[in-house]
Each structure stands twice: as structure tokens, then as C-alpha cells.
Amino acid sequence: MPEMKLDRINLRILEELQKNARITNQDLAERVNLSPSACLSRMRRLEEEGLIGRYLAEVAIDRIASTLKAFVEITLENHRQADFRRFDQAIARQPEVVASYKVSGRFDYLLMVVVPDMNRLRQLSDELIEAEIGIAKFVTVPIIEQTKLFDGYPLREMIAGAGG
Amino acid sequence: MPEMKLDRINLRILEELQKNARITNQDLAERVNLSPSACLSRMRRLEEEGLIGRYLAEVAIDRIASTLKAFVEITLENHRQADFRRFDQAIARQPEVVASYKVSGRFDYLLMVVVPDMNRLRQLSDELIEAEIGIAKFVTVPIIEQTKLFDGYPLREMIAGAGG
């Protein structure tokens, strides 16, 4: 099991960093009632153990260029390991596909794509289908508006709700 | 139009921050060939103009607790403004719903939910349906694996691809 016990202080450190990755160590230490040195060593430890992965800045892409975001439901023709691997590798090379999820249900993958407009989305769809990476079906679900922004995982609920 | 022209340097600043929000100003300045003070004032300006929103740390939630992530397709019973608003407000209060997208297609919303297990997801589904917030249909699409991680928007492609 790749799970690790967290004490209350580490939990609060993760909560703070989730919402403000550029907080200074001093401010963070103050918020969690720790000395800066103790806080820093905890933070480093959380990084080393992989509990904190990357630090990302949110860019307001739609203030830079006009943007079409969409989900794309993908069904593959075949479902051997090699088919999934080929698809994943092709997707990794497409910068406009910003995230890819293997799912269970009416289709095999749900992609999130970000493109300038519908023309480019159609073009991307053509490219992927003709790339011979085993796509049987390609269904576009345009995003009208993101009505709730990702604001960190519900850490407390996950810990309280889990058996272990 | 809420779009803003970016010079090459600001573009590179955004690219760097997208991938590493905790880069020091000195390192950032070096990478974009600017003095630290010039780099800092550009960064502050990008923040003030809202081109950089929040800074987020990625927490490895599945190393902390066992985790079920899923998409949920929601269809509403009615489609007046007030119906959407009521739904959005209810969703805002649910920490396990980490993101919500209003979409165009076979359903009205696509949610991303993060819960400890399928039991809690069923419970959440029951709660939402019985909350009388106008949900007509609720379809769960469990995530097996995220095969491409969000790694920033394709800034260059968006700028090159757009007309303006």
C-alpha cells in the first residue's frame, strides 16, 4: 500500500500548499504554529516522500488567446495492453491534449483538449483518427464554462472517510 | 475581448511558472535572460493583470488515502438560468466535487469527484439527487488511471493557432 500516515501538522501544510504554492516558509510556519526550521524540514520530507509532487502556476489561457476547451470521449478498436500503450504514447506527444484519463464505462478514455477554435479541434480529431493508433470512436463534448475550479483535494474528508 | 498581447519574454515566464511555480526569481530571471528586478516586475504585472492566477501544489492524494476518482455526467430536469445557478451553488459546497464543467452535448455538466471508495460515491450521489437541486440523471464514469498529467496549457500553439 502506498499510503502514509499524516499528523495534523503535515495535513495543514499540505492544505496550505495546495492553495498557495508560493507561500514563504516563514508564513507557512506561522500558519501551522511551527518554527521555520521545523516547518522547512517537514516540507522537504513531504517532497522527498512524493506527497507533494509538482508546483504549478495557473495561467489564464483565455486571457491570452481565444480558447476552446472540450472533453473527448475515445473508444479504442482493441483492448490489449499494447493498444492502450500505443494510444497513450501518441497522446503524450499532443500538447493540445492537456490531460488523459483511462476510464470504465461507455468509452475507454476521456481526454481534455485545449485548442484555439472548433476548426483546430476538427483538425486534431482528423489527425488522431488517421494516425492509426486504434481509435474506433471519437466524441467531442465542448465545455461551455468551468463552474467550479479545482481548489485542492478534500484532504480531511479523504482521511476521515477512509477505513485506514 | 479579454485578451492581452504577450511579448516573447512574458510568454517564457508563463511557461516556466506553469511547470514550476516555486522557481526562485533569480533562476527564472536567468532562464529568460533578464535581471532579477526586471523579471520580478514582469511577474508582478502578470499577476496583477490576472494572467497568472493561483499557485497550486500537487498533492499525491492516493499516497495519503485510498482514492476513487470519477467523472459524473449530470443532466438537469430544467434549463433556466435559475436551475443552473441552484446546481452550481450546491456543487460549490461539496468538497468531494473538485471541479465542475458546464458542457454541451448529451448531458449538462461533467463533474470530477474524489472520494474514498465506491460506497461514498453512491452516498454522494444519493445526497445530490435527494437535495432537490434539479438533477434528472446521474451517470458515473470511474477513472481507472490518469495516463497524461496536466502539465500546463500549450501556450505557443494557442498563440500561433489563433487569428489574433
Added chain:
DNA sequence: CCTGAAATCCACTATTG
């Protein structure tokens, strides 16, 4: 909008409890 210097603040490292 930049550079460069000066001042302030912070990260990081002993050291000690």
C-alpha cells in the same frame, strides 16, 4: 522598461533542548 546597488527578508544550517 531596463540596470545595478542597497536594504530587507528569507532559506537553510548548526546547535541545543
Added chain:
DNA sequence: CAATAGTGGATTTCAGG
């Protein structure tokens, strides 16, 4: 493990072009 204190280095401000 945590606190305290010290130092090197980074951030930030400001004068000047």
C-alpha cells in the same frame, strides 16, 4: 522532533537612464 540564532543568499525597492 522542535526551537533558537546566525549567515549567506535571495527578494524587493529605488535611483537613474
